[in-house]
Amino acid sequence: MAIYTDLKEKTVLITGGASGIGAALVDAFAAQGAKVGFLDRDETAGAALSDALAAKGQQVRFVPVDLRDTERLRAGIETVRAELGGITVLVNNAAHDERHATEEVTEAYFDDRIATNFKHQFFASQAVLPDMKAAGGGAIICMSSISWMAGFGGMALYTASKSAVIGLIRSLARDFGPFNIRVNAVSPGWIMTQRQLDLWLTPEADAMRQERQALKQRLLPADVAKLALFLASDDARVITSQNYIIDGGWV
Template identity: 60%
Template sequence: MSGQFARYPSLVGRRVLVTGGASGIGAGIVEHFLDQGAHVGFLDLDATAAAALIARQPEGAAVEFRRVDLRDIPAVRAAIAELRDALGGGFTALVNNAARDDRHAIDEITPDYWDERMATNLRHQFFCAQAVKDDMIAAGGGSIVNMSSNSFLLGQGGMPAYTAAKSAVIGLTRALARDLGPHHIRANTVYPGWIMTERQLNLWMTPEADAKRAAGQCIPDRLHPADVARMVLWLAADDSALVTAQDFIVDGGWR
């Protein structure tokens, strides 16, 4: 469905940090913020996809990228500091988007693999928030958006470490909302449904799976990164100034 979508004056010039911004949902978020006139720094491991994303932007777009492994917290802190310098100031919006939904069976999981999945899908969300909170305090407020997933709500199997991490995002969000709220820093969770990224289409989309998805959703249309990005824009803008510690599900009503 096509339509006309909101413009947010408060996002013009706002410095935004996005993790996992080179492809998929993250790339959609980066591009939507840039279209609003925001200044965007993003982190990812995929430098090739990041370069392609930047090349697609209009000349003069305020976007900076740093390649980093989000499991390496000292490197993450250094990359955020570099992006802060490159964009000319502190971040007042953070989108913790990066994750990997690799499938894994219960009997295959080792303690090391479990810890790696937590580092990939949960731990960096806290440390990125920790790294930018002083920027937001100095600015008088800010917005943190943490990405969860509707997969654990659906009781989806085949990736217990992933769904455990994604459900833990909710508790993290609410703790951040409570602890940072006195500084007018908001924290909210977005749960994407099955978003039609290139990865999802290549790895898991089949006619049977698509039919099951359509039957499960109240609105059967396929979801795309833009559908998630528009929710994130509102949460980062001043329009949601008193919205915090809340959950927002973007999945077409899949129950």
């Protein structure tokens, strides 16, 4: 893994960092010597990851938060800021790809899916803006997905949220650019998190994946983390308002 010396001692905030791609992000930024705060509703997994990295001498702070509650999100960010310093890298990672049939969606479920998959990306970005302005710059990375580009069915509110992320980064990049704050999206293809392996990776699905990807190997959470490291680093200093697809050539 590349080492970006400018990430050392930076305060990085990652949402949904307790498991899956988020845990790989926490691990990768901590390995750069960054101070990593992460928010997640999974207290057990969050505490276990935090303990494991602290045992290696890395600087991590886990704050249990349900990101659907914007006041709790703001309080969690304040805790990270107070303990680790002003946040200059934000990775808006949390989401949940729960399947749903359109006929069964109630208004409450609709609001819940948008809150789970989109709303916190806006409010976390808003909350770190003063820190990044004060620091003279920063980087925000928002997780989208290829699911909406590939036209996946069975989770319309997830795919709608993930496409909304692209509109969000295009506008925030414009608004935050004068403060030297870069805002980009990352759109993963099928990434083999434990959850994906447990729930969806049947032999048939794996064969379909292989057929669709130009590159035939499975994509791993660490592959996504490496792209995020680059986008967060000064090596990407003039890259903003872009969406980076990391899917092995699926779409």
